[in-house]
Amino acid sequence: xxLFKKKKKGHQEICILTFARSWNTVVATRSLGQMGVKVxxxxxxxxxxxxxxxxSKGFFSYPDPDKNPDAFIDKLVEVCKKYQAPDTDLxxxxxxxxxxxxxxxxxxxEGIAKLALPDRDKIDLIGNKASLAEYxxxxxxxxxxxxxxxxxxxxxxxxxxxxxxxxxxxxxxxxAIGLHKVESPEEAIKFFNQDAERFNLHGxxxxxxxxxxxGEDYCSTFIFDHGEPRAxxxxxxxxxxxxxxxxxxxxxxVDATEMEAMGEKLLKLxxxxxxAEIDFRWDGKNSPFLIEVNPRFWGGLGQSVESGWNYPYMxxxxxxxxxxxxxxxxxxxxxxxxxxxxxxxxxQEYADAKDTKEEFREAxxxxxxxxxxxxxxxxxxxxxxxxxxxxxxxxxKAVKKVVDENKGAVNELFKAKDPLPLIGLLYPLAVFxxxxxxxxxxxxxxxxxxxxxxEDKEKK
Numbered sequence: 001x002x003l004f005k006k007k008k009k010g011h012q013e014i015c016i017l018t019f020a021r022s023w024n025t026v027v028a029t030r031s032l033g034q035m036g037v038k039v040x041x042x043x044x045x046x047x048x049x050x051x052x053x054x055x056s057k058g059f060f061s062y063p064d065p066d067k068n069p070d071a072f073i074d075k076l077v078e079v080c081k082k083y084q085a086p087d088t089d090l091x092x093x094x095x096x097x098x099x100x101x102x103x104x105x106x107x108x109x110e111g112i113a114k115l116a117l118p119d120r121d122k123i124d125l126i127g128n129k130a131s132l133a134e135y136x137x138x139x140x141x142x143x144x145x146x147x148x149x150x151x152x153x154x155x156x157x158x159x160x161x162x163x164x165x166x167x168x169x170x171x172x173x174x175x176a177i178g179l180h181k182v183e184s185p186e187e188a189i190k191f192f193n194q195d196a197e198r199f200n201l202h203g204x205x206x207x208x209x210x211x212x213x214x215g216e217d218y219c220s221t222f223i224f225d226h227g228e229p230r231a232x233x234x235x236x237x238x239x240x241x242x243x244x245x246x247x248x249x250x251x252x253x254v255d256a257t258e259m260e261a262m263g264e265k266l267l268k269l270x271x272x273x274x275x276a277e278i279d280f281r282w283d284g285k286n287s288p289f290l291i292e293v294n295p296r297f298w299g300g301l302g303q304s305v306e307s308g309w310n311y312p313y314m315x316x317x318x319x320x321x322x323x324x325x326x327x328x329x330x331x332x333x334x335x336x337x338x339x340x341x342x343x344x345x346x347x348q349e350y351a352d353a354k355d356t357k358e359e360f361r362e363a364x365x366x367x368x369x370x371x372x373x374x375x376x377x378x379x380x381x382x383x384x385x386x387x388x389x390x391x392x393x394x395x396x397k398a399v400k401k402v403v404d405e406n407k408g409a410v411n412e413l414f415k416a417k418d419p420l421p422l423i424g425l426l427y428p429l430a431v432f433x434x435x436x437x438x439x440x441x442x443x444x445x446x447x448x449x450x451x452x453x454x455e456d457k458e459k460k
Contacts, residue, residue, distance in 0.1 A: 012088040014038045019096040020048035024301035026421045028312035029053045035313045049424030060456040065098040073105045080113040091319040099296045116274045116319035127295040130171040130205030143290045145211040150204045159185040165212040171205050215283035220263045227271035231327040232260045235303045241341040249341035253307040302412030303336045335409035
């Protein structure tokens, strides 16, 4: 069965996408629209990037799926019924953790919209960092040394006995939320106690402490058809934000046969259906380590699509036709960058290029000592030392290094023919510039938690 099919005259293909605020939904909106699919975008926020795309032919808002999952499903059923029509293939394609809620309620969409989603129990098995680690150990899949934390009370003992550096992770989280690189038991305990209170952690498998292994971050991406692999590709995060523990800001596609074989082994074992992304850590010499699984679309979807892997359309065809043949696109040697993350990485490099605290301290100490003898001379010396401490040359050199890395890369968000989605991506930058920090959740979503009106709009 060919993947890229010609539509019959009068036949209509419609895809409803959720989580319209996110960067990967913008990518999907464009890639599906360019394939002739009518795209409808939805979110619980009004300022959602994909709603501004010329490829979004209508948009709607829904209740917050985290706060009111039943009302969220009811709204999606209502919208699907609105677009359901004779001689129409209608697909519902979720893009964030709302896919887990939809998977658990697949029966609500039978006869209304088509889905290509794994069963919820499979999502819970490999999407949860604790159960994934245990499953990998059980099936001899290479993963770093990991200890599962089953209660707040036991964590101190676990932390004291563990080897450092390590990563502390909340088992059921995404987008680097609750992720900390820790260098000592004291640091691990401090972050764990903060997260336990912030996220109300309780029950079995609430967090993991995982060995930090050498190497760099790689992301292997897959689409599976009822347990059988149909396409895979891997990209490498050249730069990330925050540095060394964040999301990919600059990426390149690479050949990664061993990683993809490890990923296929895992996804075959659980009889996966749909898309998934698996994070690996590799030092370029030894066997790669499987770190975690995103049981849904991934933040670097733009890199996949620009490199020739049109996963949104593959998934659309899988939902419509029930099956797809294996797909092996011709790889394009291309780099992509995320402008929002790249901007914040440059700001981070500028801020961290020179540690000025000690120099400031010495300058003011010397000023205090000499001011009584010759106030103006002491003030002049203070001015010179502060200028040396700030040293903008070193800072701009650090930023230039990031810019040089970025040369020739494709902007995965800005497209001259479809520029307006950037409107929905300005909010996290504004927050960062105002407060000097921005949450991981906001970085992934591209928007803040402002209210949305309940409305459906068809674009004319």
